[in-house]
Amino acid sequence: MATIAVLGTLDTKGTEHAFLAECIRRRGHDVLLIDVGTGGPPQIAVDISREEVAAAGGIDLAAIFARGDRGECVAAMAAAAPRMLERLHKAGRIAGVIALGGGGGTAIASAAMRALPLGFPKLIVSTLAVGNTAPYIGESDLVLMPSIVDIAGLNRISHSLFRRAAGAICGMVEATVELEETGADRPLVVASMFGNTTQCVGIAKELIEQAGYEVLTFHATGAGGRMMEATIVGGPVAAVLDITTTEWADELVGGVLSAGPHRLEGAGRAGVPAVVVPGCLDMVNFGAPETVPAKFAGRKFYAHNPQVTLMRTNVDECAELGGILARKLNAYVGTVTVLLPLRGLSVIGAPGGPFHDADADAALFTSLKSALRPEIEVIELDLEINSPPFASACAKAILGLLDKNHKKT
Secondary structure, eight states: OOEEEEOOOTTTSSSHHHHHHHHHHHTTOOEEEEEOEEEEEEEEOOOOOOHHHHHHTTTTTHHHHHOHHHHHHHHHHHHOOOOOOOOHTTTTTEEEEEEEESSHHHHHHHHHHHTSSSTTTTTEEEOSSSSSSSSHHHOOOOOEEOSOOSSSOOOOOHHHHHHHHHHHHHHHHHOOOOOHTTTTTSOEEEEOOOGGGHHHHHHHHHHHTTTTTTTEEEEEEHHHHHHHHHHHOOOEEEEEEBBOTHHHHHHHEEEEEEEEHHHHHHHHHOOOOOOEETTTTEEESSSSGGGGGGGTTTEEEEETTTEEEEEEHHHHHHHHHHHHHHHHTTTTOOEEEEEEEEOOOOOSSSTSSOOHHHHHHHHHHHHHHHSSOOOOOEESSSSOOTTTHHHHHHHHHHHHHHHHHHOOO
């Protein structure tokens, strides 16, 4: 029997959370009711009061409530609730967490749940589980379940939905796996991949796993890059194989798959060995052709599919990207090696491909090499990125760094 935290604004949605809690109890688990309400007193008895939650975050709740600004109250709870859940998790008091929320409740609950580690069961039934949910999910594995109707009382729809939500969180808590089933007993290497680097990463992954490691691949689509960075910093990662750094092209030029300005910082912060390749920096991602900004008229484009239009980076952009990569890698405290595929950065950037541009590639390589710290090894290979020999070289490089790091420790 496990204890599941039921977290919510119990001043306005106490009845609904009480029903949810009872559904969980009927499935054989204990419940810890946590109040994060910002209005009147809770409608039901609670196990952890809002005052206790605020105290966990070092917040003077009475002073904030006295000012009567609901937005400030919600922000205060969203800052304090993560500290409370972290404390409960570290103490082993909870095995999962679930919440029901409208706008304010979802903001508080999602902030709290994002503080919990990957793999820890977390679910919110929310009125906002449609459209752009990225601000709520962030880089977590939080599950958002649409509430269908507003969370305002119990009715034939909410009754059914809350029961199923209770079953979902209980099932998540009960679904334990053994380490040998997941490969979690092997050291972990993370890698970045894109459609245009799939062959390279696939070959390298197989070789690395044959050497006794597990490889997690992240799709370099903005969200994937942010998730990879969070995994590197927060997880037991042995090394990073960052073959697909394309998200920096979108960040610089204005594409739709940017991972933000902190991409390529995780390995440096964690101090783990890394192999970095400027994979797919020859392209910027946009949506359908009509979504491409007018200022890019006359540039070289490629229709990846009806929903994705790629634009070739030019000489100036590539030179700037080389400088950006160098600045990021120069800050690494762990060992880093750079591999350069001189004959093409992607499937479509290889000789004969629609994005082949030797001058732009050369600008990238020259800028990167000239700005790197001298002690960072640069391996130049007269190969295109998806050739089996280049993929093998990536695997050999990361295994070499892992071996050196192992001997050092």
